[in-house]
Amino acid sequence: MKNALKDIWARGEPVLNGWCSIGSPFTAEIMAAQGFDSITIDGQHGALDYSHALPMFQSMRASGKTLLARVPWREPGIIMKYLDAGAMGIICPMINTAAEAAEFVSYLRYPPHGQRSFGPTRAAFAEGGYTTASANDEILAFAMIETADGVKNLEAIAATEGLDGLYVGPADLTLGVTNGRLAPGFDREEPEMIEIQQCIALAAKAAGIHATLHCGSPEYAVRGIEWGFDMVTIQNDVRFLATAAGVTVEKFRTLSGTVGKDSNAGAY
Numbered sequence: 304m305k306n307a308l309k310d311i312w313a314r315g316e317p318v319l320n321g322w323c324s325i326g327s328p329f330t331a332e333i334m335a336a337q338g339f340d341s342i343t344i345d346g347q348h349g350a351l352d353y354s355h356a357l358p359m360f361q362s363m364r365a366s367g368k369t370l371l372a373r374v375p376w377r378e379p380g381i382i383m384k385y386l387d388a389g390a391m392g393i394i395c396p397m398i399n400t401a402a403e404a405a406e407f408v409s410y411l412r413y414p415p416h417g418q419r420s421f422g423p424t425r426a427a428f429a430e431g432g433y434t435t436a437s438a439n440d441e442i443l444a445f446a447m448i449e450t451a452d453g454v455k456n457l458e459a460i461a462a463t464e465g466l467d468g469l470y471v472g473p474a475d476l477t478l479g480v481t482n483g484r485l486a487p488g489f490d491r492e493e494p495e496m497i498e499i500q501q502c503i504a505l506a507a508k509a510a511g512i513h514a515t516l517h518c519g520s521p522e523y524a525v526r527g528i529e530w531g532f533d534m535v536t537i538q539n540d541v542r543f544l545a546t547a548a549g550v551t552v553e554k555f556r557t558l559s560g561t562v563g564k565d566s567n568a569g570a571y
Contacts, residue, residue: 326351392443489519
């Protein structure tokens with residue numbers, strides 16, 4: 304059992320992460336066939352639940368990509384279910400304190416390093432050489448920093464034993480640290496938000512763990528790498544679908560001189 308992301312980081316290269324929010328094994332298979340290093344199934348805001356996630360993991364196995372999951376919350380039952388389904392890393396939202404980070408980590412590790420219950424129903428088949436020791440060593444734990452309290456307690460969270468990385472969710476982070484003064488969204492250009500993102504990357508590096516930034520464009524993702532992030536996510540399957548469809552329709556309307564009904568693809 305081996306987590307390929309660790310090999311990428313050992314080479315000094317950044318990880319490019321894909322994001323699945325549509326509850327479809329076929330969509331997941333398409334995403335995994337692209338050039339991402341890892342793919343995350345979004346169990347928090349995605350239009351899916353565990354019954355979608357399991358076949359999505361199965362459909363992506365042949366790609367050889369490292370498969371991750373964002374869970375709905377810091378709740379042991381669902382975290383352990385996603386691990387048993389074969390997730391090689393868990394992203395947990397709304398981590399505000401070191402105590403919450405430690406609690407989260409404990410759900411990912413078997414005793415004596417945590418309190419994970421044994422029952423790797425699919426993981427034992429999906430990952431060769433599965434043992435409790437290898438699972439403790441190879442499965443990654445990412446704490447999302449996306450609130451004012453999370454930023455306030457940043458260094459203490461980063462120092463949590465067993466935590467592998469910090470994950471920046473820019474939309475909630477912006478809402479949280481500005482108390483709603485700024486609208487949520489990716490690719491922040493406000494100096495205060497850039498500074499906070501950079502501080503998160505620096506805190507992760509100082510603690511010897513990894514830092515991930517969710518981005519809306521490749522250009523911003525490269526900036527994130529320059530700031531010290533060593534893993535970046537660019538958009539998700541929903542936005543890729545909406546963007547490609549929108550560009551195609553707009554080009555047709557322009558070339559044909561026709562006018563279609565206005566639509567709103569949404570901001571997420």
